[in-house]
Amino acid sequence: MLNFALFGAGRIGKMHARNLASHPKAKLRWVYDINPEASQAVGQETEAQIAQDVETILSDAQVNAVLIATSTDTHADLIVQSAKAGKAILCEKPIDLSIERVDWCRDQLQSYSVPIQIGFNRRFDPSHRKVAQAAQSGEIGELEQVIISSRDPSPPPKEYYLVAGGMLRDMTIHDFDLARFVLNEEVTKVTALAGTLFDPVAQEIDELDSAMILMQTARGKLCHINNSRHATYGYDQRLEAHGSQGMIRSENQQATTVERFNANETYRRDPLPEFFIERYTQAYLDQIDSFIEAVESGNPPSVTYEDGRRALILANAAYQSLESGKTITVSYA
């Protein structure tokens, strides 16, 4: 049984709170948010205590682990403070938008031996996971190509854009991590094309809403990511791996297995999940399972700090490619 504290009680924090509250091996002991109403809402729903500050939580010896779901700019500090306090850490992605801050935080962490896991939830999706396993087990032979289609249902509001750090660091970062997970080799080359094709808000603030990326590993494996900030048909999340002996793909999901046929429709299924909370329900649960198991067993978490760092390095490389018109050779040093 692990006693958790939750930092951040926004949309994703609330979901984590519920998952922790109903987890047989977790207890949600504290919740903290800069917005007291948000933490109160979680407190009422889950019996977690409401903390007025971070220190109260970190000084509570009963707390074994923290889940950081605050705004991105606070992640690095909270990680370092929690590490100092000896708490195991599950931190939402991205670690930080600045690679310098990420490196600083990494250096700080050298002094502490707490387990830290980055919240790349998609690695835990049962369908995506089977693709990754097939890519690594030899089920499809030697892996050659990976294709990731990842499209959000609709563009975020302006305020979100302004703090998100850019599409590739905010949205594509999940796909960079998923690519690394399936490729199981470091990416050495990145090239990208992107644009603002439909969203007037993105246009106004000079943001991207559409992107395509190519990557290659040292041994030549190829990977493609396609992204869009909108998809009328729902949250599109697909993954495809090609190997020397076959192909395996993870297709989109529907809530039921119903198919409809009439004068205008043939094989119409239920809509795709609305967004990540609906799509990755099981993945978020399995992510917590995996974290708890790592903490309890003393094994290293399955998604490391360095995984978080390298996904950001790939996002930065893609931006560099867009700006320079060059294929970027990636350095992780």
Place this chain on the structure above:
Amino acid sequence: MLNFALFGAGRIGKMHARNLASHPKAKLRWVYDINPEASQAVGQETEAQIAQDVETILSDAQVNAVLIATSTDTHADLIVQSAKAGKAILCEKPIDLSIERVDWCRDQLQSYSVPIQIGFNRRFDPSHRKVAQAAQSGEIGELEQVIISSRDPSPPPKEYYLVAGGMLRDMTIHDFDLARFVLNEEVTKVTALAGTLFDPVAQEIDELDSAMILMQTARGKLCHINNSRHATYGYDQRLEAHGSQGMIRSENQQATTVERFNANETYRRDPLPEFFIERYTQAYLDQIDSFIEAVESGNPPSVTYEDGRRALILANAAYQSLESGKTITVSYA
């Protein structure tokens, strides 16, 4: 919040115990089984108290509701005792194998006003439910035909056969209820063909392992059920409704959305669920939701005692058709 007692801690009882234990509006207060080891196992897993007898449970004023998952021959007595004790009742199907006992029990229940719901779980399956809703909402126009495919993965052991009351009363009873649920009109005619095609155990004890049934309502709607006691590809559960404006069907499920392609395989998906506990996970949860909601609101349960009785009457009619070589006109009096 409803305090539950569970009668019966076998395979399905254990599943109900877990569902009740993790339900936000339920508390599993007691468990009873004639086999003390079975009740202890549930007790350890769920914090329910272990009762030595039924009376202890029924005399506990804190108990609001009982879930009856004992062997079929004990259902009727437990229903009557629980009703006398004023407990709300959720009873596994079938009520009893004998229509005389079912009628006797019904007569006893006249004196008590406790809510009673029969455990026809398939009505709560989200996919089947959408088919039923489309059949009744006009989404497919006026309903005309219903087709139910329902195949178990493998035949039961001899001991099960001997107490199960015959394939049509044990297995097809679910399909009779599902037919009634989707048709939403009483069946007036039943005809059937069946046989023992593959199972040597069934052969030995003169049991069926394969069956096909046709039914018709007073207004002419048609329904077909096909059943088998085995299916190498898993637990096959499909439902199809045809109306004047279209068709809707509930197809089988897979654990993931993965599709595989190689030299020998094209579009291979994950296997079907193994059996009812895996297939109807959500349905069993929603069944309890529905029961709790009915008890708390005072509304009648959505699956009534009479529903349980009429499914048995249809099973009996199908047997009569097999024996007499006639299309049976069904009477529910």
Place this chain on the structure above:
Amino acid sequence: MLNFALFGAGRIGKMHARNLASHPKAKLRWVYDINPEASQAVGQETEAQIAQDVETILSDAQVNAVLIATSTDTHADLIVQSAKAGKAILCEKPIDLSIERVDWCRDQLQSYSVPIQIGFNRRFDPSHRKVAQAAQSGEIGELEQVIISSRDPSPPPKEYYLVAGGMLRDMTIHDFDLARFVLNEEVTKVTALAGTLFDPVAQEIDELDSAMILMQTARGKLCHINNSRHATYGYDQRLEAHGSQGMIRSENQQATTVERFNANETYRRDPLPEFFIERYTQAYLDQIDSFIEAVESGNPPSVTYEDGRRALILANAAYQSLESGKTITVSYA
């Protein structure tokens, strides 16, 4: 190379004319129809000569084979005349609506040794054919159950109803033959339920528009057929075979492999084929191939006169079941 004469230049005759005209091993030498305009239309399109009467054709020694696509009531006489003239015969289904006429014609045919094939086109559909092959090759083990879904897009006009001989002899006859083809054993029991659920014209003339049938072979294999005279979503033609080692099904077809996704649609494919000419295009071509091959090789045709006769016997048994409320034991004597 076979020289053909075509009797009947209606809708299906026209299609046959085109198929014969473009077949590398066939030449369409003559066309005859009681309606001279119909035969002229075919003549213009295909270079076939237009015959004023049947005799001209049958006395032409160059004619090797006749394809009979006239109205059903003329089939038996044309078969006998063509057999007398020594022509190979490909005759559209049904042979005749009266079993007495069919038997009379059969007796006449004893004296002649011409090859005769009945036009049960569905046996030649590549998808249905694979199901039948799997049922017989052991691919699905020992065959146990067959399920046929067969639904026309929309009810015929009154004039058609009046000469068609009843739904089961006109429409279901195809399914009776398909059942026999897949079962590969003679049906010994038939029971049916049917009604008039939607078509006011059928209602007016006391015809059926909806039917469900069950059949069983001597060795116990089970078969279900469901039929409707309408389906808003197109011509629904599905076939499913269950064996001791697995299941194989032939699903509906679409003109393309396109799938559409938008705010209202998920996985929408192209519509089903409109009707039999669009759905069984390849089957009609393969039927002619098979006939030509039989005639040229001297091997018996793959669909025999007796196949035509027995499908009618099953249709008659189903009517008997509807009228008597009994499961009919079928006799083929």
Place this chain on the structure above:
Amino acid sequence: MLNFALFGAGRIGKMHARNLASHPKAKLRWVYDINPEASQAVGQETEAQIAQDVETILSDAQVNAVLIATSTDTHADLIVQSAKAGKAILCEKPIDLSIERVDWCRDQLQSYSVPIQIGFNRRFDPSHRKVAQAAQSGEIGELEQVIISSRDPSPPPKEYYLVAGGMLRDMTIHDFDLARFVLNEEVTKVTALAGTLFDPVAQEIDELDSAMILMQTARGKLCHINNSRHATYGYDQRLEAHGSQGMIRSENQQATTVERFNANETYRRDPLPEFFIERYTQAYLDQIDSFIEAVESGNPPSVTYEDGRRALILANAAYQSLESGKTITVSYA
């Protein structure tokens, strides 16, 4: 009715010969191949006359059109000679491997007004065509992204590699054309990553066997192509278009609609088509239809010489990107 001469009687030439021979509006009058056995084989099968040289054909006033299916290095000369002779031209892709030769040929063609169509067969595939139509009709709103998956079943022999001009000019050229067809705007930027991942022959002669490409139009539309010289599961040909109002995709095809289920298989369909002749059967027929219609109507062919030229320019740009590590700005001047 158009009288055709066929140059080239290899694998694809033979297929064209059959298609022309059975086309109601075409007559295959001549066939020529440098290998007399090849032209004889076609002559026997189709009643075409066998020409000893090109001149015999081009001086035959009865010949209206030529279909050029010879080796790539002969295309440009044959085009110019045929144009001089006033014949309409349908020429297999690519026009030539050298853009200088293509430009020279284009300049020569200025003097003649014969219709010329390049054999980009995929534009005529009914499924791909629906995607292109949806992209242009507004069915999916404003087009934003196109994704092309195109994988050959197995690598070619060494001799083929040595004359094919490189993977991007030989294989991807089809995808460049398909991209242009669906995008319906000129591509202005190209970037690519590629490698030799599996084929020892390709390795030996320093050829590619795997490639991924990104492209963008002046208005920002994005396109991705992924290619491989092998796919154990057959000839993989998929196309996907994303617009502001939805997505449409053309999935792979199977020969039948059969689905298999057993202890090891769930939903297994028939294999994908083996290669282009099986996959694009209908497309090759519709390509000839389209060419004949253009010639007879005097309208410009739907796939122009310039289309052939621009696909080559894109292939060259992709090679440039691979060599320079840069995103190439494409010039069509």
